[in-house]
Amino acid sequence: MLGKLIKYDLKSGSHIMFPAYIFIILCAVFSRIMDIISDISDGSLKYITNFLFILSGFILILSIVAACVITLVWVVLRYRNNLLRDEGYLMHTLPVSQAKLYFSKMAAAMLFFLSDIIVIFLSIILSGLPQSYGIGWDDLKEVIATFHYGAAEYKINGNIYIASIIILIIIALYLSISQLFISLNIGYSLPFGKGTSRDLISVAVYIATYTIMQIVMVLIIIVPIFISSVDVENEAEILRYTQNFLFISIIVMAAFSAICNTISIKIMQKKLNLE
Numbered sequence: 001m002l003g004k005l006i007k008y009d010l011k012s013g014s015h016i017m018f019p020a021y022i023f024i025i026l027c028a029v030f031s032r033i034m035d036i037i038s039d040i041s042d043g044s045l046k047y048i049t050n051f052l053f054i055l056s057g058f059i060l061i062l063s064i065v066a067a068c069v070i071t072l073v074w075v076v077l078r079y080r081n082n083l084l085r086d087e088g089y090l091m092h093t094l095p096v097s098q099a100k101l102y103f104s105k106m107a108a109a110m111l112f113f114l115s116d117i118i119v120i121f122l123s124i125i126l127s128g129l130p131q132s133y134g135i136g137w138d139d140l141k142e143v144i145a146t147f148h149y150g151a152a153e154y155k156i157n158g159n160i161y162i163a164s165i166i167i168l169i170i171i172a173l174y175l176s177i178s179q180l181f182i183s184l185n186i187g188y189s190l191p192f193g194k195g196t197s198r199d200l201i202s203v204a205v206y207i208a209t210y211t212i213m214q215i216v217m218v219l220i221i222i223v224p225i226f227i228s229s230v231d232v233e234n235e236a237e238i239l240r241y242t243q244n245f246l247f248i249s250i251i252v253m254a255a256f257s258a259i260c261n262t263i264s265i266k267i268m269q270k271k272l273n274l275e
Contacts, residue, residue, distance in 0.1 A: 028127040032127050105181070113177070164246040168250050179206055180206060
């Protein structure tokens with residue numbers, strides 16, 4: 001049943017997100033074509049194609065930002081309308097647990113945000129921006145090889161280090177969505193207020209949880225430096241410190257996510273006040 005719920009959410013979101021993704025890719029391809037034509041042309045044609053290249057690049061940036069905003073708005077509205085407002089009366093009568101309802105929204109949100117990231121990187125590559133700055137695959141491979149060599153010199157596994165960064169990004173995204181959901185659940189669990197007032201309370205809760213998380217992360221970064229007297233000019237110490245920081249951050253963010261998930265599901269089970 002969880003799979004069907006996820007499929008239902010993905011189908012709903014794809015009608016909005018896929019056209020945005022296609023538009024981004026087309027903008028990137030058009031930008032690249034104009035850049036190529038501009039390089040091999042001269043005279044008025046060069047000015048025209050150069051202008052179109054700049055314009056398409058500007059539109060590409062705006063479309064990327066718009067796609068991310070659309071994804072965020074869709075995730076929030078889908079969760080709120082499906083589970084906390086009128087549609088919630090139907091959704092909560094389905095023969096599934098509140099946990100499955102919750103994680104179906106989480107899975108759909110994660111997939112669309114990860115799709116945003118993939119499309120952004122793909123559009124950057126297709127637009128030719130890396131080539132314009134002299135960055136190619138060979139350069140990237142050389143940077144990675146150099147990093148692995150340097151890490152090995154300091155007895156650090158480069159693959160684990162890079163994997164930790166990727167995991168941290170995914171966990172940070174998951175935590176951000178968890179904070180959105182718990183804020184909405186708390187805002188809509190209150191026995192007073194309607195509509196806009198509950199949305200404003202949800203925003204306030206999100207700001208509070210975000211602030212707490214940032215304070216915790218700052219303490220994780222700064223406190224160990226003072227306690228262990230890390231030499232910031234020593235590359236080996238900095239590399240080892242950042243690796244430990246990555247591990248600790250992953251654990252802390254995973255713990256915060258678990259707390260947010262648990263509270264959200266408990267509220268949905270006992271204290272939800274649907275509109």
